[in-house]
Amino acid sequence: MRTKRIVIYPKDIQRITGKSERYGRLLLERIRKHSGKSDHQFVTFRDFSSFTGIDLKEIEEFM
Numbered sequence: 001m002r003t004k005r006i007v008i009y010p011k012d013i014q015r016i017t018g019k020s021e022r023y024g025r026l027l028l029e030r031i032r033k034h035s036g037k038s039d040h041q042f043v044t045f046r047d048f049s050s051f052t053g054i055d056l057k058e059i060e061e062f063m
Contacts, residue, residue: 005063007042016062
């Protein structure tokens with residue numbers, strides 16, 4: 001049985017967007033700021049989907 005993650009990391013964003021890992025880190029910072037999260041709080045796939053407008057089902061295909 002494969003466990004699913006709910007937290008997205010820069011490497012995941014790199015795979016989804018085709019951009020650099022550095023871009024992924026910057027995007028996570030922007031999502032945290034937009035959603036009012038602190039630096040120590042995680043960004044979920046749902047947060048990422050909401051911010052970017054990419055459907056959650058499409059994101060799950062990459063994971």
